Amino acid sequence: MQAYLKLDHIDKIFTRGSATTEVLKDINLTIQKGEYVSIIGHSGCGKSTLLNIVAGLTGTTNGCVLLENREVNSPGPDRAVVFQNHSLLPWLTVYENVKLGVDKVFAKTKSRAERDAWVMHNLNLVQMAHAKDKRPSEISGGMKQRVGIARALAMEPKVLLLDEPFGALDALTRAHLQDSVMALHQKLGNTILMITHDVDEAVLLSDRIVMMTNGPSARIGEVLEVPLVRPRKRLELANNPGYLKCRQRVLEFLYERHSFVEAA
């Protein structure tokens, strides 16, 4: 498989004083350009730590992340992150929040008019152009996530990193936004690495699902291919045998082979 993004023998140990915790152990994963890969695992197994390592926000203890064969170990616009709770600046408008990133990345390569058009293009992609002059406090949670996605897409990242992007939303908004992200992936062909707790979300959106064992020293336990044709329609998939088989496989992994035991 051609490696676009490669996680190469990654270990992560956190140290506080004399206490050490090995969170991740020998994580190896190769992601192709345009692939949608989800990481699923029980709470605390190290999913966010892994995403933060890819984002360059956390260092590895051993191993490295390679993007197009180049090691990346600090944050960069080639890996844009969308977090569970939007991270929009409250004093800026929707337009200005997206513009901030665009100005940073394209200051030298796009004119002011081109940057303006690019901001609006990305707000249009997520159906938020109508709210361009609103501030984050004036729009709903789902709308904030849309703006966060527009801001990330506008930086034209090589990889889009989604850390439970729908986790804080109600079920209906969540479904709408999942459909939007699927449509954007279909249209733009982004390479996406997403963390989720939600089995249905993982199966609906992903080309592959990476299942992590419980921590400490979490590893990749299994990687499941999701061979469902795109575009995918949630209602049609509800009774699709292929969909149900993938769902069952992930549930078995999480609840039989690696069931979660809450620490006392």
Ligand SMILES: Nc1ncnc2c1ncn2[C@@H]1O[C@H](COP(=O)(O)OP(=O)(O)OP(=O)(O)O)[C@@H](O)[C@H]1O
């Ligand atoms: N900066 C840190 N220092 C020490 N330990 C940390 C640090 N960050 C995370 N951890 C520990 O690493 C482990 C994995 O945390 P992480 O947030 O990556 O898990 P997760 O799978 O994303 O959890 P959740 O699904 O609940 O968000 C936890 O035990 C956590 O306490």
